[in-house]
Amino acid sequence: MSELNTLGLAEARDALRKGETTSVELTEACLKAIDAADALNAFVHKTPEIAMERARAADARIKAGDAPSMCGLPIGIKDLFCTKGVPSQAASRILEGFRPEYESTVSQQLADAGSVMLGKLNMDEFAMGSSNETSVYGNAVSPWRRGNDDAQLTPGGSSGGSAAAVAADLCLAATGTDTGGSIRQPAAFTGITGIKPTYGRCSRWGIVAFASSLDQAGPMTKNVRDAAIMLEAMCGHDPKDSTSADLPVPDFEAMLTGDIKGKKIGIPKEYRMDGMPAEIEKLWAEGAEMLRAAGAEIIDISLPHTKYALPTYYVIAPAEASSNLARYDGVRYGRRAALAQGDGITEMYEKTRAEGFGHEVQRRVMVGTYVLSAGFYDAYYNRARKVRTLIKKDFEDVFAAGIDAILTPATPSAAFGLGEMKETDPVQMYLNDVFTVTVNLAGLPGVSVPTGLDAQGLPLGLQLIGRPWEEGDLLNTAYALENAAGFVAKPGKWW
Template sequence: MTDLTSLTIADAREGLASKSFTARELTDAHLAAIEAARVLNAYVLETPDRAREMARAADEKIAKGEGGPLAGIPLGIKDLFATRDIRTTACSKILGNFIPPYESTVTSQLWRDGAVLLGKLNNDEFAMGSSNETSCFGPVTNPWRRKGSNTTLVPGGSSGGSASAVAALLCMGATATDTGGSIRQPAAFTATVGIKPTYGRCSRWGIVAFASSLDQAGPIARTTRDAAILMRSMAGHDPKDTTSVDIAVPNYEAAIGKSVKGMKIGIPKEYRLDGMPAEIEKLWSEGAQWLEAAGAELVEVSLPHTKYALPAYYIVAPAEASSNLARYDGVRYGLREPAKNIIEMYENSRADGFGDEVRRRVLIGTYVLSAGYYDAYYLRAQKVRTLIKKDFEDCFAKGVHAILTPATPSAAFGIGEKGGADPVEMYLNDIFTVTVNMAGLPGIAVPAGKDTQGLPLGLQLIGRPFDEETLFSLGEVIEQAAGRFPAPKWW
């Protein structure tokens, strides 16, 4: 029998239906893989007992012919999603051993459809980071390595645990969140597929908030088809989230393999950055040629306000974070440091509970929202955001179906290599991804090739609002042309 952990969700679904193996066997294979790969630090909490219990329930339902669309499929859950009676910390010391008495909407829909919970996955603290080095549980290791080198590499962030676990075959798929590239950048660094849906497509209820107008949940999976399968279960209207949009959820999987003939693909000239590595440029051209060979038409487009996206994002996101993180004060739950009075308790708890990057962003956010600076920074950044959104609207109004860009400015880098003295160096990793969040659009990252050191590189497709289906169709074309390449096992 094929190693069960190397199956795709689509393959596993067929195997379970034909009784080639059971959900319990599939779950046990993944639990053993997790145990053997702890060096990657992808999981911050393993839930083997819960997993076996859920697998047993899935087997019973499959036997009766009542299995849901994800019956028996073992998944990892980013530690930003509240899981009832299971510790949820956002990988921050300030949440301590917080055990939510409720379940996030996205995860409750996965369990409704029969999925199995393997455990909680590591992420940057409060999802603030581009390398998964800010977690209070320590950095995640990328299962990929440079040719002939033992240097440990980052898996990208903030959903680094999700990407690393999927790439290392420690789960069949994972939930993730994307505020400025936190699904697409880790997917590109690990040769996995990650989609950030349109803002409002997946409920944010029960997900620890970072920047409420930018955050969006989405899946990381091994193939475009698997991402489409997961997305169908994750998406949907939720009356508990006022930003959730009441539009029917299509069968995303039906978009896989659909013809892309006649589709117009925009190539934005502003994404050709000075000093962009030649291999990223080459990959971008190759991706465009693959789409053209499949019958799509390439057109040059202009997104003139792209250059302002990163600075505007790093005003909007910290401002919203500073507001959202005010609730962590040591009073109601989580860490509480001893003090002589309540003000000192707030100060001590927050100083000890938040890591450096979170403190940095809270300080920036509080500053840009303060009296006298609100108009100069936050208000102006929101105006820039409107212009960025209008750039995309103008492109789509001209009949463009999707926009093709690189996903990241480089392949994965070493743990500790970036951002030590200059945090802006780390922020530049989001240069190709933040525009999508600022405009609320869907974006998918698909593995497209490798760099000269043998590390994976990804391409990004940006779509029209609520048109994820087109992204799945186009993503599948790139995936078929580039082929799939698993990480060579060294752990």
Template sequence: MSDLTKLTIAEARDRLRAGQIGAEELTEACLEAVEGAAALNAFTAPTPERAREQAKAADARLRRGDAPDLCGVPLGIKDLFCVEGLPAQAASNILAGFRPPYESTVTRQLWEAGAVCLGKLNMDEFAMGSSNETSAYGPAVSPWRRRGEATPLTPGGSSGGSAAAVAASLCLGATGTDTGGSIRQPAAFTGIVGVKPTYGRCSRFGVVAFASSLDQAGPMAKTVRDAAIMLRAMSGHDPRDSTSAPIEVPDFEAALVGDMRGKRIGIPSEYRVDGMPEEIESLWVEGAEKLRAAGAEIVEITLPHTKYALPAYYVIAPAEASSNLARYDGVRYGRRARIGAREGITELYERTRAEGFGPEVRRRVMIGAYVLSAGFYDAYYTRAQKVRTLIKRDFEQVFTEQGIDAILTPATPSAAFGLGEMASSDPVQMYLNDVFTVTVNLAGLPGAVVPAGLDGKGLPLGLQVIGRPWDEAGMLDVAFALESACDFSAKPGKWW
């Protein structure tokens, strides 16, 4: 693997602008890395010809001297984003063969910024999963291994392919989506930075929907600075998305100063859950102390409705998923099941959906249909929405009444686990991976995960910074200070 692939986005930008390397040279290095990493199953549809064309155009732009920050930077795109002419299956058999005739707003903005598309990345089917094991492409595999073991590990989910590709230096950055932690959990599992922006900061147009009131696109990168550079290019108002906010996009990178003097950082007592490993508890305490040493005031806070977040999320998200996935019926695009001469449209729908959706998607669609059904709507869905309002109010009170600038929490309840180790017979155990992340989505807040240390087996552990609404700049500055203090430099040993 060429050392060029190990560059950060910021380093590559500076070297490209200085003429020390070319976009075509950098792209070829990444394409070679992708080709040699089949064992990770991170890329599902590499696009070498498109990448070379974009790199050539980027080099011309660099020579003209009008290159944006991402000009010539090779990126991977999660399969949930529609890229015109490329497969967009959302890792599901029901969308086999679908090639969208349009571009998602986020990817269009990235191409306008000069970024290079290396291809589409693996993920959990319709973003429903925490381990990338529900994918129609098969699971993505983490580049990390436990010390002294060869057990294949999950890169997390649902943006597992994105996390694996960035951690293995196959690309310099990648897009992800986060509905309940699908950027932040895989970032923590693979030792990279993941950012979930405020709901409405990035357009959802052209992103295959899971749960429309929770989904949000965001960057996955090697450093906080890289994530800030990507986020600026991905953000902005889009009239084609009614939930996109007409709010000015600041220069997130310029906000990275790392001066924590005068900052109040909240430590929520409710995140000290039963069974939390001592390593994660210690890492959290150490992270708070490092921010204190950087000048921040550490404040104990309470978010009393946190304990209801996970059950509320797993009512609301499946309810919205069952509605969104009703459109996949075998009529307009994607998979269509064969039916007998005496069978009709009902049999076509039933058989197509039974064949096209995997077990986890079917499970969540059935849960969603149940909680929205007559007689159960008020008992489950309405009550979950009320809990969501209370969770949002908890954060509002902490930010406004107590003057908290950001909140520090663990990112995950464990380090990465082995593929197949989390029993599929008990899906609740898998759902518990989202215990620290779902509150952010329910409240529509921004959150960022920074690698902060290693566990006893040499696997990455992350810490989460939760920011005020629309204050990604302030949140990223706290994450930058934390990143600087932790000085995480561990990389996975190459075995693939």
């Protein structure tokens, strides 16, 4: 058998069931790969003791014949998920030393399914970023390189550590979260699959909040089948989360037939942006052709309010972040600044937040506080909420007209170099989310599938957007696209 850490979830599950390997062997292979990949800075809190303990328990469970699909499979957990007794910092200095006394619902469900936690993964601070350059742990680095160029590339953000770890075979899969594209953009940049489910499909309880009406957890995996397997384990109703949907969770893997004959796939004209690279345009056209060849009908559609999506997102998300991050004040947990003689509670708040939050988080908290302030609430926040409703209605109208899924690019380019788009131009960085934020604003499921390489040998992905609660149907369309594209490229090992 090939190196065990290079297996996907489905392959490893089948090998475990046949007795060809054990969870302990799989876990040891991943731990060895993690220790040899510090150059990627993907894993920021390693938990080998927890991993081996869970692997042994999983082997016993498999032997007893009581094993769900995820049992025994080693995965990474994004640092945004609270994990009991393990540092959970959201990549921020302000949560230094925080070890939760509880487990997030999603990571608990994965543990209950028998999966093995290898450790916590790097990310942008409080999930605010598109390049994993705002982390207190330092940059996560993509395992991919441009041709023979040694320049370090971004794995995308905010789930950059998750993307780098899966692409470099440090784990079989990883959890991510997506507020404006933070699963799908890094998946596209690193040649893996990432799905953001419908808002409410996965519990947000125990996940450090960025923007509560947009955040959603999802899996980042090596292929579509693996995404279906892991998503099923992550989903389900949670009474602890008031936005969690009380709906049955289908067997997503069983829905992967690859048959999309008669499906109607929409191509939105508004996503043809000025200055879009020819490679992205070509990839999109080829993707549509692949789906047509698989029996789908390709239909031009209009989502007229798309042009307002980015400004709407960058009003709503910072507003919610400003409110959510008010709790980090140095009083109850996390870091507290050293105070001078005579400093009172106001100085403690100011100093703690000034040294605890990085520049990007400070920027968004200030923008959010501004748009929520008395004189600007109606001008900005309320107007953005109204536009969000119009964006959602655009999708509802298209789906009501019989469209089954929408095909778009996942990102406006391939991965860029670390430092190339640094904080000096935040707006340029925000434009990375141009194809993904609409999905969060409308609460829809979206999946990124790797479909090709650019001229420099870097992965490019396409995005499929589905009807609400129809992740199974969306994954099946993604499966057909994956089969047609035949993407098998892997990064050359330099780390």
